[in-house]
Amino acid sequence: MANEVDPSSSIAALFGLRVRRLREAAGLTQSELGKRAHTHSTRINQVERTTGSKPTLKLAQALDGALAADGLLVDLWPYVHRETFPDWSRKFMALSERAVAIRQYAAAVVPGLLQTEDYAREVLSVGLTLKSPEQLEERLAARLGRQARLTKPDAPELWVILDEAVLMRPIGGPAVMRDQLARLLSAADDPRITLQVLPYSSGAHSALGWSLEIPTMPDGSEVAYIENGHRGQLFEEPEEVKEFAVTYDRLRALALPPIMSLDMIRSVMEGTYLAERIPSRSERRRLAQVQLQQPGGWQLRRGRPQPPRHRPRP
Known part of the structure; x- marks a missing residue:
């Protein structure tokens, strides 16, 4: 096929080609495979054409099971991901x-x-x-x-x-x-x-x-x-x-x-x-100001409860 990915270009391309050939051999569309692997058809297309991020281990396992690949895709997955790291x-x-x-x-x-x-x-x-x-x-x-x-x-x-x-x-x-x-x-x-x-x-x-x-x-x-x-x-x-x-x-x-x-x-x-979960000094200051504005905040002003002062009756 003219649009077929070259498997010699990368391990990810080889992985994608294996997925496509297994899918076609099983008579599945990308949408049908996506449902079996609990993902979207767009993701299947990305894997097959290596146009998106590389498959995760979880996805490789799901594809392997859905396509009855007998561990082929799971075994290939580590080599796919080595390519994400420097030479x-x-x-x-x-x-x-x-x-x-x-x-x-x-x-x-x-x-x-x-x-x-x-x-x-x-x-x-x-x-x-x-x-x-x-x-x-x-x-x-x-x-x-x-x-x-x-x-x-x-x-x-x-x-x-x-x-x-x-x-x-x-x-x-x-x-x-x-x-x-x-x-x-x-x-x-x-x-x-x-x-x-x-x-x-x-x-x-x-x-x-x-x-x-x-x-x-x-x-x-x-x-x-x-x-x-x-x-x-x-x-x-x-x-x-x-x-x-x-x-x-x-x-x-x-x-x-x-x-x-x-x-x-x-x-x-x-x-x-x-x-380090203790608030900083400025955070504690803001918290104290908020508390002072709330009912009963007067109790915090001197660090201990203080009864309200009563004015003498005239």
């Missing part, structure tokens, strides 16, 4: 998804595998490589989709060191941070996940200014990935990876023990971000 991160993401163990040091933000949706949206929205709101939604869906691996029987062992700055930086505001820190505490209930906090008091160290991740592959080999802000670099040479592994071990030695780390996370959640 320098795609190979690392592919390796990380196969890892049986992951060691991470996070210098600035909570690692993606442990982010809440609101926190992830705030972090992704400031990326220098972000081109559109649609791409933001694509990256958000991909990040949240990757988290599903932590709930599977073959989930990797995850050891995360969080710089204290990660806890103190109020990304998204107090409510978002409270939910995010609560997410960390609940994640630590999983015996496969270990959290440590590297406190400010640890001073200077060899990973200042960048984050580090070391995935271990099923064959026992390792790679290292460092990231600073909006750029990353993958290292695969054994000697280089070994140097980063030593760096990580030193960070782990400087960090608080896991139990103390969880106590610190809980303290920041219940203290720092709960305290």
Whole structure:
């Protein structure tokens, strides 16, 4: 067909072509498929022609079921979403998804595998490589989709060191941070996940200014990935990876023990971000003025109830 999407142009185009061919083989119109997948025919058209945002994992699952694709579309979906991220991160993401163990040091933000949706949206929205709101939604869906691996029987062992700055930086505001820190505490209930906090008091160290991740592959080999802000670099040479592994071990030695780390996370959640719910001085002043204008407001003027003064009768 003259208007057929070229499947070699991108994985998203291949996904769209597979959807169209499966739909036609099933004798369904776009409208009929949309109803089966609980979406609109326009969305089906966008997926098939790759003219809109990339499909979410939920939509891929719905299409897979509606078309009896036997997992084909769901299996293809992660590769579709890797294209929403910069080139320098795609190979690392592919390796990380196969890892049986992951060691991470996070210098600035909570690692993606442990982010809440609101926190992830705030972090992704400031990326220098972000081109559109649609791409933001694509990256958000991909990040949240990757988290599903932590709930599977073959989930990797995850050891995360969080710089204290990660806890103190109020990304998204107090409510978002409270939910995010609560997410960390609940994640630590999983015996496969270990959290440590590297406190400010640890001073200077060899990973200042960048984050580090070391995935271990099923064959026992390792790679290292460092990231600073909006750029990353993958290292695969054994000697280089070994140097980063030593760096990580030193960070782990400087960090608080896991139990103390969880106590610190809980303290920041219940203290720092709960305290920020207290109104500011100007807000308290405006509130007091409103209360003074209400019936009984005279009781607030001196901080304790004062009976009204009665004028003597003439």
